[in-house]
Amino acid sequence: MASSPVLCIVGARPNFMKIAPIVRAFEQHNPPIPYRLIHTGQHYDVRMSEQLFADLGIPAPHLNLEVHSGSHAQQTAAVMARIEPVIDESQPSCILVVGDVNSTLACALVASKKGVPVVHVEAGLRSYDRAMPEEINRVLTDAISDVLFTTEASALPNLQREGIAEDKVIFVGNVMIDSVLQNREHALAPQATLAAHGVADAASLAQGRYALATLHRPSNVDEEQPLRQVFDILCDTAQKLPVIFPAHPRTHKKLESFGWLTSLQENHVHLLPPVGYLEILGLMQHATVVLTDSGGLQEETTALGVPCLTVRENTERPITIEQGTNVLVGRDRSLIAQHIAEILSHGGKRGRIPALWDGRAAERIADHLWRTLYAERAA
Numbered sequence: 001m002a003s004s005p006v007l008c009i010v011g012a013r014p015n016f017m018k019i020a021p022i023v024r025a026f027e028q029h030n031p032p033i034p035y036r037l038i039h040t041g042q043h044y045d046v047r048m049s050e051q052l053f054a055d056l057g058i059p060a061p062h063l064n065l066e067v068h069s070g071s072h073a074q075q076t077a078a079v080m081a082r083i084e085p086v087i088d089e090s091q092p093s094c095i096l097v098v099g100d101v102n103s104t105l106a107c108a109l110v111a112s113k114k115g116v117p118v119v120h121v122e123a124g125l126r127s128y129d130r131a132m133p134e135e136i137n138r139v140l141t142d143a144i145s146d147v148l149f150t151t152e153a154s155a156l157p158n159l160q161r162e163g164i165a166e167d168k169v170i171f172v173g174n175v176m177i178d179s180v181l182q183n184r185e186h187a188l189a190p191q192a193t194l195a196a197h198g199v200a201d202a203a204s205l206a207q208g209r210y211a212l213a214t215l216h217r218p219s220n221v222d223e224e225q226p227l228r229q230v231f232d233i234l235c236d237t238a239q240k241l242p243v244i245f246p247a248h249p250r251t252h253k254k255l256e257s258f259g260w261l262t263s264l265q266e267n268h269v270h271l272l273p274p275v276g277y278l279e280i281l282g283l284m285q286h287a288t289v290v291l292t293d294s295g296g297l298q299e300e301t302t303a304l305g306v307p308c309l310t311v312r313e314n315t316e317r318p319i320t321i322e323q324g325t326n327v328l329v330g331r332d333r334s335l336i337a338q339h340i341a342e343i344l345s346h347g348g349k350r351g352r353i354p355a356l357w358d359g360r361a362a363e364r365i366a367d368h369l370w371r372t373l374y375a376e377r378a379a
């Protein structure tokens, strides 16, 4: 009965921690839900892709489309052209896309025009900032999705405002947090991560207080002036406590092109290459504060109860502010310095765990898809 598979798509780093619990839930479902895992190859460095597959226990993809980097148009178009024959050949029951990266939109668009139902995991998040490429991807993917699984309460009114029928929207919780809860006990100790990446004084650094920084949004790193502000913020922070900074390839290339890599290190910012999932989880768990512009880290710090300063003017994940440990600080140097001082003296913002961030979101997704795609059709 259930022979046509769910075509699961991943492309970029933040997709991997979302798909891992989903494919596991498909395998553990009784009966198992058939699926094919397709990697678009948007991220291709070992550290941005293979390492995360290994850390998260994701089975090797059935196929890698190997699109790699390019302009948004080139990358999106390449994914579209290469996914089309895969959809034709797999005859899937539906296509399942996660998050908001270019691969998400590209695959949803092709499937939708072929009449293949689109399932969007992490639907309805809105920053209301159309300068973010991800916001365009979110709005467009949701507009053509048939099933919209949401992570937080803000998503439903966002979707309703765009005319999306409420009966397509299902609040299941957060698969990203499924991954945190499944893996937190296996997280690597910060000392091991720092030593593995050749950071001098790894032992003493890891035992004391430290800030963990991750920054890669185009608005923060692509142009000289905002990147200079980010540089100053990292150096200010490093005067108060050591800063550990695993840099995304985009950020690394920009820092290098402006000639700022060495001075960052001279200012006691410990630069690391992109780290694995079990490494970042360990670094996050033990951090005194996290400085980030990542959507994922905003949620993960809320789940772990670690103070998070988000270097952005807005967030599509407002629950991390309303209930979690997150604070929006933009690139405001003095505001960030004030928050760091407060965190060092009083521990910073305390939050609570949002509804359904309980480690079982993927199970709810599997149950729903089984009922609606397979069991009800066979009945």
Ligand code: UD1
Pocket: 012, 013, 014, 042, 043, 044, 045, 048, 049, 069, 070, 100, 101, 102, 103, 133, 134, 216, 248, 249, 250
């Ligand atoms: C993408 C997502 C973003 C997500 C981020 C996480 C979109 C629009 N953006 O941004 O939402 O937060 O992934 O990492 O889909 N590069 C490498 N090796 C890689 C991948 C990228 O060197 O494996 C470099 C390339 O120079 C590339 C640049 O990083 O041009 C940007 O990569 P791209 O996939 O276009 O976007 P991200 O910034 O990674």
